Amino acid sequence: MTDTTATAPDDTDLDDVPARKPALSRWLVAGAAALVAVVLALSLLAITDNDDGDNKSAAVPTAGSADAGFARDMAVHHQQAVEMAYIVRDRTKNTEVRGLAYDIAQTQANQRGMLLGWLSLWDLPVTSADGYMTWMPMGGMGHQVKDGSLMPGMATNTELGRLGKLSGKQAEVLYLQLMYAHHMGGIDMARACAQQCTVPQEKTLAQGMVDAQQSEMKVMADLLRERGSAPR
Structure with missing residues (x-):
């Protein structure tokens, strides 16, 4: 299987685009930063507490666990969200849409780093020979991996190409329509981890994703409505 987790942009400044003015945007950015800090702190604490032989080995997830599967798959899912943010940055001057893209890129790039970091700490591969979504109940509910759409909610290469034009x-x-669908798929994955991961x-990170992305979906629906459109 091709490793698609190593091609995300190195930064997420989006040309230093200003964040959206509404308080919700500022809350999302602050909340995401706080979540990153909390999770990193807890991760370091867990590593320290478990660094004593048998207890450490018992705490490390297996390659086929929901913990490892979610980390692998969500890292790829997040990578595309960051990619779409970079595309729309160059296709519009609208500060609200660029601000939303900036928020999402910053949050998901940070979360992606944590997920890949955990896999490294657990000494587990970043790809699975079993394919995507096998850790979830019903394995993605019949989603067909094709044209770049590797998991539910992900855009196809054709859709990304159209966005770029x-x-x-x-x-x-x-x-906004692609990212709304992207969040829907991501929320399903995060909910599954919140229930299955050990x-x-x-x-905690998975539940934080659910809460933040649901709030962002409301913002996206409002922005689409202002443009005479709706999620699809």
């Missing part, structure tokens, strides 16, 4: 309002609408820090 549109501009202005048309690019904004397509980006590492407390990862369960």
Whole structure:
């Protein structure tokens, strides 16, 4: 299987685009930063507490666990969200849409780093020979991996190519629709981890993803409505 987890952009400044003015945007950015700090602190504490022989080996998830599967798959899922943010940055000058893209890119790049970091700490591979979503109940509910859409909610290569050719309002609408669907798929995955994962820090991160992305979906629906459109 091709490793698709190593091609995300190295930074997420989006040309230092200003964040959106509404308080919700500022809350999401602050909340994401706080979540990152909490999870990192808890991770370091867990490593220290378990660094004593047998207890450490018992605490490390297996390659086929929900903990490892979620970390691998969500890292890939997040990578595309960051990619879409970079695309729309270059296709519109609208500060609200660019601000939303900035928020999502910053949050998901940070979370992706944590997920890959955990896999490294657990000495587990970042890809699985069994494919995507096998750790989830029903394995993604029949999602067909094709044209770049590796998991539910992910955009296809065709859709990404179209986004890269549109501009202005048309690019904004397509980006918001693609990201809305992307969040729907991501929330399903995060909910599954919150229920199935055994590492407390990862369960906390997953539930934080659910809460933050649900709030962002409300923002996206409002922005689409302002443009005479709706999620699809």
